[in-house]
Amino acid sequence: MTLLLLLAILDGLAYAALVFMVAVGLTLVFGVLRVLNIAHGSFFAIGAYVAATLGTAAAATAAAPALALPVLLLAAVLVGGALGPVVEKLLLSRIYVKDHVLQLLVTFALFMVLEDVQKLIWGVQPIFQDAAVKALGPVEVGDIVYTRYQLFLLPGVAAVTLIGLMWFLRRTLTGRVIVAVTHDREAATAMGIDAQRVYLLTFTFGTMLAALGGALASPTTSLVPGIGVNMIVLSFAVVATAGLGQIEGAALTALLIGLGRSVAVYFAPEFEVVIPYIIMVVVLLVRPYGIFGSPELRRV
Amino acid sequence: MRLTRRAALSAAAATLAVPTILPRNAIAQQRPSELRLGISTFLSGPSSVFGVPGRNAADLLIEQLNASGGIGGVPIRSVVIDEAPGVDFLLGECRRLAQNEGVDVMLASISSGSCLAVAPLAEQLRLPTILWDCGTQRIFEENSFRYAVRTQANAVPEIVAPLLYLLRARPEFSTLAVVNQDYAWGRDSWAIWKGAMDAIKPGVRVVAELFPRFGATDFSTEITRLQALRPDVIFSTSWGGELDTFIRQAAERRLFERSTFVLPLAESSLERVGKTLPPGVIVGARGDHWFLHPTARDTELLKNFTEAYRRRFNLYPIYPTFHMAQALYGLKAGYEKAIAANGGRWPSREQLMDTMRGLEFRHLTGTMKIRDDGQGLEPMLVGVTRHVDSYPFPVLDQMILYPPELVMNPTGTKGVEWVRLLTPAAVRRAPAPIAWRA
Numbered sequence: 001m002t003l004l005l006l007l008a009i010l011d012g013l014a015y016a017a018l019v020f021m022v023a024v025g026l027t028l029v030f031g032v033l034r035v036l037n038i039a040h041g042s043f044f045a046i047g048a049y050v051a052a053t054l055g056t057a058a059a060a061t062a063a064a065p066a067l068a069l070p071v072l073l074l075a076a077v078l079v080g081g082a083l084g085p086v087v088e089k090l091l092l093s094r095i096y097v098k099d100h101v102l103q104l105l106v107t108f109a110l111f112m113v114l115e116d117v118q119k120l121i122w123g124v125q126p127i128f129q130d131a132a133v134k135a136l137g138p139v140e141v142g143d144i145v146y147t148r149y150q151l152f153l154l155p156g157v158a159a160v161t162l163i164g165l166m167w168f169l170r171r172t173l174t175g176r177v178i179v180a181v182t183h184d185r186e187a188a189t190a191m192g193i194d195a196q197r198v199y200l201l202t203f204t205f206g207t208m209l210a211a212l213g214g215a216l217a218s219p220t221t222s223l224v225p226g227i228g229v230n231m232i233v234l235s236f237a238v239v240a241t242a243g244l245g246q247i248e249g250a251a252l253t254a255l256l257i258g259l260g261r262s263v264a265v266y267f268a269p270e271f272e273v274v275i276p277y278i279i280m281v282v283v284l285l286v287r288p289y290g291i292f293g294s295p296e297l298r299r300v
Numbered sequence: 301m302r303l304t305r306r307a308a309l310s311a312a313a314a315t316l317a318v319p320t321i322l323p324r325n326a327i328a329q330q331r332p333s334e335l336r337l338g339i340s341t342f343l344s345g346p347s348s349v350f351g352v353p354g355r356n357a358a359d360l361l362i363e364q365l366n367a368s369g370g371i372g373g374v375p376i377r378s379v380v381i382d383e384a385p386g387v388d389f390l391l392g393e394c395r396r397l398a399q400n401e402g403v404d405v406m407l408a409s410i411s412s413g414s415c416l417a418v419a420p421l422a423e424q425l426r427l428p429t430i431l432w433d434c435g436t437q438r439i440f441e442e443n444s445f446r447y448a449v450r451t452q453a454n455a456v457p458e459i460v461a462p463l464l465y466l467l468r469a470r471p472e473f474s475t476l477a478v479v480n481q482d483y484a485w486g487r488d489s490w491a492i493w494k495g496a497m498d499a500i501k502p503g504v505r506v507v508a509e510l511f512p513r514f515g516a517t518d519f520s521t522e523i524t525r526l527q528a529l530r531p532d533v534i535f536s537t538s539w540g541g542e543l544d545t546f547i548r549q550a551a552e553r554r555l556f557e558r559s560t561f562v563l564p565l566a567e568s569s570l571e572r573v574g575k576t577l578p579p580g581v582i583v584g585a586r587g588d589h590w591f592l593h594p595t596a597r598d599t600e601l602l603k604n605f606t607e608a609y610r611r612r613f614n615l616y617p618i619y620p621t622f623h624m625a626q627a628l629y630g631l632k633a634g635y636e637k638a639i640a641a642n643g644g645r646w647p648s649r650e651q652l653m654d655t656m657r658g659l660e661f662r663h664l665t666g667t668m669k670i671r672d673d674g675q676g677l678e679p680m681l682v683g684v685t686r687h688v689d690s691y692p693f694p695v696l697d698q699m700i701l702y703p704p705e706l707v708m709n710p711t712g713t714k715g716v717e718w719v720r721l722l723t724p725a726a727v728r729r730a731p732a733p734i735a736w737r738a
Contacts, residue, residue, distance in 0.1 A: 007528060011521040018518070115344075124348040125615070126541035126572055133552055144527045145553040150520055220549065221517040222572075224346045224541035230515050265510065265521040273482055273513040 007144060008262040014150040016258025017158035018217050022231050023238035023250045024161065025209030031245025032182050032202040035092060036100065038107040040210050041232025042114035043083060047211025048218040048227065049122050051075035052129035055219070059131050068135040069153075072215040080208025088203040093196065111228070119225055126222035133219045147220075154216060161209070162251050169247075178202055182245070234276060241280045243293020252291060253279070331646040335374045337362070337631075338403040340390055340418070341433075342410050343382040346515055349540040350568070350620040351410055354433060355380055356613050357621035358407075361628050364608075371635045372646065383409050387417045394418060398425045404649075405430065407627050410620070412436035412484060422447040428649050428656075432627035433620055435485065435586070437715040440675045447649070449656045449674040451630040452623050453587055455485075456715035457707035459492040459537070460722070461680035462564045462584045464707065465700060466533065467500060467727045469582065469684065470560055473532035475505045477559075479522055479546065481538050482511035489537040489564070496719035500726065507531050512542075519546045523553050531559050539565040544573050551576045567696075568618040570685075574693045581685040583696060588678040589622035589665045594699045594734040596665040605664055626663045626678075630670070633661035673711045677704040686736055697736040706730065 026040045051072050058067035091110060095103050136148035169175035180188040181198045189195050213231070221227070238257060242249030260275040271278070283291055339358055342351025358378055366375045379401055381393045390409065397403040406429040408418040415434035422429035423445055431439065431450040435458060439450065466473070478493070480486030490509070497504055507529045510522045526534060534555070538546055543566060550556060556578045563569075564584035570577065591597075591606045605625070609617045638647035638655040647655070660669045669677045683696030706729055709718035 004528065007524050008521070011524050014520060015518060119344065119348075124344075124352045126349060126544045128544055128548060128572070130548060130552070138553065144524055145555075146524075147552050217517065220520075220545075222541035222544040222548070225344055225348055226346045226515060227517060230517065262521040265525055269508070269510050272511075 003142060004266055005263075007141070008266045009259060010141065010146065010151060011265075012255075012259035012262035013155045014258075015261060016254040016256075017154040018213060019234060019238055019257060020158045020251050020254035021161065021213035021216060022210055023235040023242070023254055024165065024247055025206040025213070026232075026235045027239045027242065027245055027247060027250045028165075028209070029203055029206035030239065031247075032178055033092065033096065033199055034100075035096070035103050035107065036236075037092075037206070038104065038232060039087065039110040039114060040107075040206070040235065041228035041230075042111050042118070043079060043207045043210035043228075044214040044217075044231045045118055045223070045228035046083070046114065047076055047079045047214030048221075048223050049118060049127065049214075050079050050211070051215035051218040052127050052223055053122075055129035055131050059129070064131060065135045068131040068219075072132060072218070073212070075215040076208050076212035079211035079214075080204055083211075084204030084207035085200060087207070088200050092203065093199070096199070111232075115225065115228065118228075122223070124225050126224045128222045130219045149219065157212075157216060158251075158254075161212075162247070165247055174201070237276045237280045241283045241290055243287075243290025246290060246292035249290060249292030253283075331372070332374055332404065335371055335376045335405070335635075336401060336403045337376050337378045338394065338397040338401070338406040338408075339378055339380045340383045340394070340407070340409040340414065341380065342384050343380070345384040346540055346542075347384065347410055350433070350618075351383070353613075353615070353618055354410065354620040354624045357609070357617065357624040358628065360605075360609060360612060361625055365628065365632065371632045372639045374646075379403060383411060383414050387411075387413055390414050391417055391421055394421055394427075395425070398427045404428070405631060405652075407432045407624075407631075409434055412438075412488075415439055419443065419445050419448040426649055428653050430627045430631060430656075433623045436488065437709075440673045441714050445674060447653055449630075449653070449670050449676070451626045451668065451670065451676045453676060453678050453680065453704065453708060454715070455489055456492055456709055456719065457680050457702070457704060458564055458584060458586050459489050460496050460707040460719060460726075461682050461700075461702040462562050462582055463493055463496050463500070464702060464727050464730055465582055465682040466560070466562050467724075468700075468730060469698075470533070471501075471727075473504065473560065475507050475529075475531045476533040476535060477508040477510065477526055477529060477531040478506070479508075479510045479512065479519070479526070479534065479536045479538065481514045481516075481542060483514040486511055486514075486537060490535075491716055492719055493535060495716055496722050499720045499722045500724055514542075516542060517545060519549050523549055523555055526550075526555060527553065527558065533562060534559045535562045537564050539568060543569050547573045547577050551578065556581070564682075565619075567681075568620070570693045570695075571616050571618070572693075575687055577685055577694050579684075579686050579694065581694075583683055583685055583694075585681045586619045587622065587626075588668075588681055588701065589619060589626075590681055590696065591616050592695060593665040593681065594701070601662075602664050622664060626668060626676070629663040630656070630659065630661050630668065630676075634659055671711055675708075675711070677708060679703055680707055683733075683736075688736070688738065690738055695736055698733040699736075700730055700733050702730060 022044050029037050054071040058071050133147050133149040138145050139148050181195050185195050238253045242253040257276045264271040264275045341354045342348045362376045383390045409415050410433045412434045415431045429448045435455040437454040437456045478490050480490050562582040566583040567585035596602045634656045638652045657672050680702040683699035685694035686697035709715045
């Protein structure tokens with residue numbers, strides 16, 4: 001029983017790490033821009049596809065094992081850097097003052113367009129590139145074989161992202177400027193802060209986080225049309241449970257969902273699919289603003 | 301009777317109006333200028349991994365058929381619709397194709413839910429419909445349709461054949477785990493397997509029944525659980541990207557070293573997963589087809605198709621391409637037989653559908669017969685993976701072609717009830733395996 005629980009925790013940590021990487025970008029963007037971005041799922045998918053493409057190209061070179069991990073980060077930077085500013089400037093900046101329903105519709109439309117773009121570029125056949133997993137190799141816990149990628153790298157990157165993000169927002173000037181705009185855009189603007197620039201920066205960073213989530217997921221899964229849909233639905237559950245705009249809450253919720261799901265697989269497999277949503281309903285019944293949410297203005 | 305000018309004008313007007321008023325089928329005996337073929341398949345979403353190869357096969361074969369004179373001298377024009385948005389959308393599209401586009405025949409669909417809805421609609425519209433890929437056995441077990449036939453087998457033989465293969469190859473197994481997708485196919489295929497297994501080999505302990513979410517991208521937890529449980533056999537009817545992911549993750553974590561895998565749909569994943577899939581895995585092909593089919597691989601028909609398909613799409617054909625080919629070859633054979641029976645005149649829809657029942661026709665890898673209830677009968681190809689130098693992915697070895705009379709329930713019976721009557725004799729009645737040859 002103890003061993004089973006340990007195994008469930010290890011599996012849950014890896015899954016939670018991936019979910020957190022996507023949800024944190026979504027919650028950051030909402031916290032600052034107040035836009036619920038459905039196209040976030042597309043950035044996840046495109047990040048995964050670009051990482052797989054770069055990984056395949058790198059695998060053909062002599063330095064393949066050494067490049068397996070850096071290409072994941074490179075994919076996130078490329079996708080975030082290319083798509084984030086374009087989408088923010090051309091689309092989102094025009095709808096900040098519009099109704100939330102319209103914002104949802106616009107980002108949903110973008111999501112649909114990007115889904116078709118993925119099919120145009122990468123087709124519909126599953127794509128798999130697991131060089132990063134192979135580069136790190138397997139490790140045994142008892143007589144259970146895990147991959148180092150799953151057991152160490154994913155939770156490690158998630159932890160670094162969480163700590164780094166909290167440090168950035170609380171200890172750096174740019175981070176504090178973002179928090180200031182989040183608290184009160186008018187007051188921050190009156191004090192000379194360029195809110196538009198903060199929005200652009202935050203959205204680009206959020207896009208990068210989504211793409212990094214996809215890039216990190218790509219070595220462990222087959223990339224097929226629709227992977228963005230699955231992830232965005234789960235991310236919304238995480239963000240709603242955590243409280244919109246709550247980064248620490250997203251981490252805690254992702255952990256709850258990851259552990260809940262893996263414990264369910266071990267002890268009640270029928271509940272695996274519904275566990276994230278059971279957690280969400282229970283939390284929202286008790287705390288309608290989410291675990292860390294509150295009716296106050298602070299969102300980051 | 302005197303012919304007045306008014307009567308003559310009325311008769312002329314009525315004659316001119318008839319073709320536009322009457323439905324197309326009422327004047328179907330006239331040879332049309334083209335045969336309009338509606339095709340529903342998945343063009344988007346995860347199931348497009350099957351839907352697009354099916355569409356590709358249709359494009360290629362229709363071109364080839366038209367180049368050789370079409371069907372009965374009539375060229376084919378296809379209209380393809382996406383079944384991904386759901387059943388209601390599909391039904392609307394089928395109505396539109398029948399009533400606005402003047403489609404003569406419909407080829408539907410991949411999803412069993414789609415076929416269960418389209419077959420009754422075909423009756424309403426009196427639209428000849430060939431069910432080209434969907435697997436549920438319920439369609440012709442629970443209803444009788446005049447305007448629908450299926451040019452492939454169904455879920456019962458597709459699951460019973462791999463079970464018989466396992467019982468022959470590894471009769472001593474005593475524990476089993478299932479990892480199926482959590483939707484109708486995953487649940488139904490497990491019910492068929494469990495019913496048949498309990499009948500033929502009672503006492504097998506099912507140590508885990510895992511049904512990950514449809515569209516799942518991670519099976520790490522399930523794999524850890526399976527490693528801890530160490531079942532003798534792991535059975536999975538998953539497909540597409542999910543099966544690929546399951547295979548890759550299981551291989552990375554050495555699960556194949558601990559259990560015998562039975563994967564009835566893995567023929568469609570062989571090229572994609574490559575040699576990540578180790579030797580010794582029992583693989584099915586959803587019918588009597590594979591591009592290296594043991595008895596048909598040297599025929600010009602199969603070789604030419606495989607080469608043309610590969611040249612155009614840079615992939616080897618997988619089972620949906622063969623299912624589409626079976627539908628088109630069946631349609632051609634049905635029309636040609638109906639035309640011959642009709643004295644060389646173009647048949648009505650009813651004549652066509654009456655001819656389709658009992659029809660026997662050749663396709664890329666063998667011969668298929670359509671039963672009186674509309675259900676197609678074909679052997680089931682099952683083999684075990686083997687690594688060879690000539691292909692960068694596993695090939696099938698020790699292949700058995702299970703005849704339909706051994707693995708398909710007879711007309712008038714229900715598959716899930718029939719499998720409970722199977723006995724160990726079914727394992728012994730299987731034909732001899734055919735070894736891989738380079």
